[in-house]
Amino acid sequence: MAEENQNLRTPIVCVMGHVDHGKTTLLDQIRGTAIVKGEAGAITQHIGATEVPIDVIVEKCGDKRLADKFIVPGLLFIDTPGHHAFTTLRSRGGSLADLAVVVVDINEGFKPQTIESLNILKRFKTPFIVVTNKIDRILGWQVHKGESFLSTYKKQTPEVQALFEQKFYDVIGHLYEQGFSADRFDRVTDFQKTLGVIPISGLTGEGIPDVLMILLGLAQRFLESSLQYDINGPGVGTVLEVKEEKGLGTTIDVILYDGTLKKGDTVVIGRLGEPIVTKVRALLKPRELSEIRYESKFQPIPEAAAAAGVKISAPDIDDALAGAPIISATPETLDAVIEKVKSEI
Ligand code: GTP
Ligand code: MG
Secondary structure, rough: OOOOHHHEOEEEEEEEOOOOOOOHHHHHHHHOOOHHOOOHHHHHOOOOEEEEEHHHHHHOOOHHHHHHOOOOOOEEEOOOOOOOHHHHHHHHHHHHOEEEEEEEEEEOOOOOOOOOOHHHHHHHHHOOOEEOHHHHOOOOOOOOOOOOOOHHOOOHHHHHHHHHHHHHHHHHHHHHOOOOOEEEEEHHOOOOOOEEEEEEEOOOOOOHHHHHHHHHHHHHHHOOOEEEEEOEEOOEEEEEEEEEEOOOOOEEEEEEEEEEEEEOOOEEEEOOOOOOOEEEEEEEEOOOOOOOOOOOEEEEEEEEEEEEEEEEEEEOOOOOOOOOEEEEOOOOOHHHHHHHHHHHO
């Protein structure tokens, strides 16, 4: 990796879309695990975070020469639930994201939570791409595992290609109705003006190299200034979940999106009423590529730099509020930080 990436933090990528359209499966494919098989009814109930290091992404893209081209340390993916009851979780994910991926089942097309996801991203002005998932389910589709979209597309029969085009342009039409100028990703020249749409299969990995390439490209081109951060600055994050953990007591899962958080730091955490002021007793991280919700063997770490998903153990955090800010403070900044946290509840 190039030297200049030192102060670029990991972009946070939120995966959103309608229930069962394949968000978790897409992330499984990227990280090469099978979280989806362990979920009750394969429904994602909570926001999770997975860090995918740049080397793994470059390998999935299938071209090692890319390693020197990219200056972000990796991508931090946030999975969100598609079930209609979880609007708050989707909003929380959307508000945290630097980039987003909206997953649409190409065979089902637009659904209520597809539109809701687009509206959340519009509201937060988050740059995003759309993936039309489950192309392998198109009648007659010949699977070419892990290949780029264009490579597998060229190998389909004219009939299958025609069927694909019909379904694909139906989605493009719906995007127009929602006010987006959209086109297939390989025809987009300016991703700021035109929304890129990538046909994929989360199950077979077709189109996944394109997704990773485009996400990295977008991060480098459009986010470079917003990804600059002061690694020595105070840790700033959002509480995802408050959880009882065996042997640790109450813990909070946090997405850290700025600065560095250290063991022993004084932190201010939002709750109803006066914010909590406490000290970080332990900072825990799941191993790379493992999912924060499913990894029981947490590794204690002395500090974490943004962006990262971390678990924090600290006294008096039982009534910390999911969705609330957490910010580290020094004796000099404490009063100001308390006011800031209060103003964001
Ligand atoms: P929620 O978290 O409940 O919103 O669903 P989700 O969007 O995470 O969907 P999930 O990944 O759990 O997939 C739902 C079902 O679709 C599962 O049975 C997957 O195996 C299947 N599925 C997902 N992606 C694909 C795909 O590309 N092709 C095929 N054939 N099946 C897929
Ligand atoms: Mg899911």
